[in-house]
Amino acid sequence: MNKYPEVSVVMSVYNSAAHLAPTLDSILSQEGIEFEFIVVNDGSTDKSGQILNYYSQRDSRLRIVHQQNTGLTRALIRGCDAARGEFIARQDAGDISLPGRLKSQVAVLRQRDDCVFVSCWTDVIGPKGEFLYTSRGTGVASSPINVLSPQAEWGVVDGPSHHSSVMFRAKQYALCGGYRPEFYFGQDWDLWYRLSSLGTFCMLQRRLCICSITPASISGSRKAEQERFARLSRKALLVRQAGLSDEPVLQEARQILSCVAKRANSKRDRAAGNYFVGKCLLDNQNKAAFGYLLAAVKEDPLHLAGWVNLTRSLFT
Secondary structure, three states: OOOOOOEEEEEEEOOOHHHHHHHHHHHHOOOOOOEEEEEEEEOOOOOHHHHHHHHHHHOOOEEEEEEOOOOHHHHHHHHHHOOOOOEEEEOOOOOEEOOOHHHHHHHHHHHOOOEEEEEEEEEEEOOOOOEEEEEOOOOOOOOOEOOEOOOOOOOEOOOOOOHHHOEEEHHHHHHOOOOOOOOOOOHHHHHHHHHHOOOEEEEEEEEEEEEEOOOOOHHHHOHHHHHHHHHHHHHHHHHHHOOOOOHHHHHHHHHHHHHHHHOOOOHHHHHHHHHHHHHHHHHOOOOOHHHHHHHHHHHOOOOHHHHHHHHHHOOO
16 A cells, blocks of 8 residues: 555444444445545444454554544544545444445545535435435535535535545645534534535435444434534534634533533433434334334333324334
């Protein structure tokens, strides 16, 4: 491999041993691109570290950083700081990059110098591989466009389908300030907004990523917190567009960070995660919805929407 690979794939791992091997294989089997794979083992207490060491001994492209737990955002900052590639691709443990993902995304960035970051369609699946939905964005960025729009509800007319689906230019990542530790959740959209101010975005119109959701995952059980930080990242965008510093917004994020980041995964969290999966399955008329919705109301008997949709699932 050349001293400086074309792409640095960056991933953080925390207690992901059960689903780690397929993720590693999906990246290490990518063809047509010179890449390194930087994995930050963020204080895992399961066998994640051993699995990573096993793979790294057999593939020199895999670079492992073992550290004490700092949380996803700080782990990604460390991983991106170590990146040597011209482009940085994100990958989450438990997710799958389909064949051709890296090559296809590099091709777009090579063809259009104005394109700063690129995504692709993502299939979202449940804990047992149940299809939940395909995230495609809005469809307007099928070719690179400026996605920032003051009229749009969230300030953009299109954006990435999932954190694992994105590749961006390392130079622009550094130029805009990279991931910011204040965003324990929603660190992705805080970055996407700032990258969007430096160039265009493109959504490849094909499925190149598979994202796995579990009731215990951030996207399942901590959706409310994600949305809270998403609103802050949107607020920071508006402040910057007004020509002001977004430091007051970062201070606001710091004030809520400690209580949100340290809150243990409660029964209410688990109920929210089970409900999220169950509701997606119910919308697909999948009978497996019943089990997740039942689990949701068992965890939180006051979950009104859970009861309503549990009843609906009986007639699916």
